[in-house]
Amino acid sequence: MMWFNIAKAQSFMPSQGTEIAKQVDNLYGFLLITSLIACVLVIGGMLYFVWKYKRKTPDDKTAYISHNTFLEFLWSFIPLVIFLVVFAWGWYIYHQERAMPKNALEINVVGKQWAWEVAYKNGFKAANEVVVPIEQDVKILLTSTDVIHSFFVPSFRIKQDAVPGRYTALWFRANKLGNFHIFCTEYCGTSHSGMIGTLKVVSREEFDKYLEQGQDEKSLPLAKKGAKLFAVKACSACHSADTPAIKVGPSLFQKFGKEEALEDGTKVTVDENYIRTSILEPNKQIVKGFPKGVMPTFQGQLNEDELNALVEFIKESK
């Protein structure tokens, strides 16, 4: 199948991280070659005729050829056959993509503006980072808390929308160690292009060690726990906490205890209660210069312990 390889070298597809990716690229290689032949025939034919039958005198006589049934049948039938072959081949691969394997390692991924929240079965959570063992069927169960997002791993040639109010799923079996991009491919607003995650394929041992972090988490100091939540709940997608840089919302760096000017002209001291209110009722006291209605409420999504941890983390951001 050398010609597939030639096509592949020219196809600019990303590295292949799964067996399915290889299959997709084979089909793509076939399509590239066939398309190239079709274009050479049509465009080449056009250029040849244009050159050969260039107007010579203003009154050239032309042939009167109104149709040719056999030729027309042929050029309807041959494309039809090619299209059907491509369709069936595509169906064959798509069927494998959509048939969820049994006994897969399941990971829950929640899309939210603008981060991926990743949750493992043992309760361990992470943001924007999916860690999976090599040569293991992995099923990603997707949903969203706000608008539609789409989970796309170019190296695995897979993509699935994360739709609020329901679950969707995709699966893969990585056969290559390394880090791969996760892009959001359904337009989701301000930081759509910043919603990039990493899919890390590691060995089985490394994966087990990674999950063990989950066990230690309960004994973390409050501020550390807050730092973790700050990433997992995607606060960090819009607020910086370690620099004064403004992302979507105001920076929280060195804000505690300071005065903040508000949109309605009043001033407020950043204390525990202001932070708490801003998390639970974000539109109540808007900082001057920032639009209303951008930040969603976290009412009902955080318990008291988690709120304490976040407040503590922001307190210590200095």
Add this chain to the structure above:
Amino acid sequence: MATSSAHGDNYLNHEKGLWSWLTTVDHKRIGLMYMIAVMTFFLIGGIMALLLRLELFAPNAAANVGDILKNGDAYNQVLTYHGAIMVFMVIIPGIPAILGNFFLPLHIGAKDVAFPKINLASWYCFMIGAALAVATLFAKKIDTGWTFYTPYSIRTGTSTVLIVVGAFIMGMSSILTGLNFIVTVHKLRAPGMTMHRMPLFVWALYSTAIIQMLATPIVGITLLLLAVERAFGVGIFDPALGGDPVLFQHFFWFYSHPAVYIMIIPAMGVVSELITTFSRKVIFGYTAIAYSSLGIAAVSFFVWGHHMFVSGQSATAGIVFSFLTMLVGVPTAIKMFNWVATLYKGSISFDSPMLFALGFLFLFAIGGVTGIMLATLPIDVHFHDTYFVVAHFHYVMVGGTLMSLMGGFYYWFPKMFGKMFSETLARLSFVFIFIGFNVTFFPQFILGAMGMPRRYFDYIPAYENLNKISTVGSWLILVGFLIALYTIVNGLRKGEKAPMNPWRSKTLEWQTPSPPPHDNFAVEPIVTAGPYEYR
């Protein structure tokens, strides 16, 4: 038939003053009014495109050139206006409303369309809808993307209701024009002008009109439901209110896929006219081209799900939609082969309209084969919502529809205005537009294959070089259109007087003076043969 031109009365000077234009029921004048509007919107949409490309010249972290849009919101707004203006206000009305209005009655030997007043009403609908849409630029700018996907469009704090109402009213214009064209084709053909003697452009407009009538109401209702949900909090599409966001996608594409054919079928019609005229040869496979337009129109209603392979719709639905999409490829391929076969043993000239027609064939071939790739399930799973899709639909919409609109415009310019333009300048505009187009959009196929998602304000460094090439291409396109604008203005001001039939074409509109008299033909033509009898 040249008698009426003897005393210089034509549709341009038949009545005078702005008011005579604003109240005209002459299809030719209405066509020109559409032209002015569409050209204005094209200018706005084009400036937006240049801004987007400039912003994407480099990734934000490394940007010292082109970093002009301050943040993601600004980028998303420009992106939305570029898409919405180009789709709803340029490409959809482009050929049918400008060239169709002007030439459909002339092509079939009629004095006007069947309902001249409704024709004017549809121009006003278009302008009111467009004005509402543009007005949002001065309110809270829209950032939903031209597709208005829910629940984002329900939740974003921008003037979605206003633009959606604008699009709804523009839809009325599209429906009324479709109705008018269908009745005109059935009722107003000159004696002897049988259906099978109609020029292929008329067949294309007829097929398009059917889609406009049947599909546009769906998007109208969908957009209205969206407005109701936003304004009154009725749960239809937002899951937070108990709605289904994917339902919106079904409704939206049930219109918007056929709408793709509203954009391309008229372009195919124009190209059929150009290729026969400039090869001075009968079209190859008239019947096949005519009926494949109708075939495409029919099948176009059953392929909408190919926009939704990864939306969460069932795998079975995906398979059925992939299969049906493959079937649309067949009549499209037939047309391509017919056009190339028409060139065989012709007498081919390289006048500027023909250059655009040949450019169309070149670009549409690439747009076509990449369309088949996108119809293939697992390939689409990878390419969906990446730059590959962006490149594909620009090859079809710009490389197809816009090239054909430009070709048609140069072709009929002498008839519309009674003047000739500079052929050298027109060819030069083609060279810049054609090369610029390929430089802009071909690299985007590669970007898409590499995985770069669309609607991205920023990107990873690996995509930088190809984005740079693409941005440079957009400047070449700009130069091309500036030359085209100069060619037109110069032709209008200083062009030589155009003869009745400068290209020696056989269709009816060329058998009446340039520009045509108010009633199109001094004597009602009697048709005795097909439209392309070059013997």
